[in-house]
Amino acid sequence: MIQLLVLGDARMAQALVDYLTTLGIACELTQSELGVSVWLADEQRLAQAQLEVKRFLSEPNHPRYLEASWQSGRADARIDYSKGMADPVTDFLHHAGPLTLLVIVACLAIYALQAIGLPLFDLLAFHPTLAQFGDWQAWRYVTPAFIHFSVLHLVFNLLWWWYLGGQIEQRLGSGKLLILLLVGAALPNIAEFLVSGPRFGGLSGVVYALLGYCWVRGRLQPASGFTLPPALMGFMLFWLALGFFDLLGTSVANMAHLMGLLVGLLQGWLDRHHKPV
Structure with missing residues (x-):
């Protein structure tokens, strides 16, 4: 089955499923701390189901959904309609896996330690010169991503x-x-060092890699479940362009952003036939 969406309102989720049933699109509901998930049973109807979900999200209170519940609603549904979304902390933790949380903690800790005066930049920054690229301090290729200013x-x-x-x-x-x-x-x-030298930092190169990866997987393999609203992708590309035109009013690692995006796009294309676990 394919997850179509997660809703915090169980009654709305049930109304959507009832409406899809009237169209011959079989779906199921499951409930968790995050909300109510709508699952598509017939993968051959994915394109039609996604269109209907988009229409539902734009007008969830349309009478067609209430009418569908009267027509095809099931009396034996096992959904707790009194249960809403989880609290924000639970929601935050539920969405993030152990590595996601570990990186967040590491970035917060490094920023806090720098704020109280510990000289971590010199330890974590990129290699000072090209001559040191091959030395034993290999962590310097990655650790600038954990430094924020x-x-x-x-x-x-x-x-x-x-x-x-x-x-x-x-x-x-x-x-x-x-x-x-x-x-x-x-x-x-590496790309940013070659353009601007070693004094840079931030996770944004990685963020652009993840952005490109999710966008490609969502476009080429909708069944993978990756979702990235076009408006968000457009915003990040606009932000990237502003940086290159020096319109942000601050120093920006533009080459790191661009290279990160290319890395994500390429990896997403290479993984386009891989199925989620």
């Missing part, structure tokens, strides 16, 4: 990491997310 910088990156990394880890496991983290940090960091 402001609260806004930190929060922006961690929210995207949680949203995108959580999707990947939940569907493909921690191993795939770890690969994207390492490659999506190392290659963008």
Whole structure:
């Protein structure tokens, strides 16, 4: 089965399923702490079901859904209609796997330790010169991704990491997310060093890698369950363009962003036939 969407309102979820039933699209409901999931039983009807879900989300209170419940509603449904969404903390933890949470904790801890005066930048920053690329401090290819220079910088990156990394880890496991983290940090960091030198940091190169990966998987393999609203993808591309035109009013690792996006797009294309776990 394919998960179509998760709704916090169980009655709305039931109304959608009842309406899809009238169209001959068989679906099932399951309930968890996150909400009520709508699952498509017939994968051959995926395209039609997705169109109907989009229409439902744009007008969930349309009379057609209430009428469908009267026509095909089941008296034996085992959904607790009194149960809503979980609290925000539970919701946050439910979406994130162990690696997603570990990276969030690491970034927060490093930022806090730097704020109280510990000189972590010199330990975690990229290699100072090309001559040191081959030395034993291999962590420097990746660790600049964990360094942030402001609260806004930190929060922006961690929210995207949680949203995108959580999707990947939940569907493909921690191993795939770890690969994207390492490659999506190392290659963008190398590219940024070659353009601007070693004094940079932030998880945004990895974020763009995850962005490209989720977008490609969602486009080429809708059954994978990866969702990335077009408006969000458009916003991030617009943000990328603003950085290259130097319109953000601050120093931005533009090459890291671009290389991260290319890494994610390529890995998503290579994984286009892989099925989620």
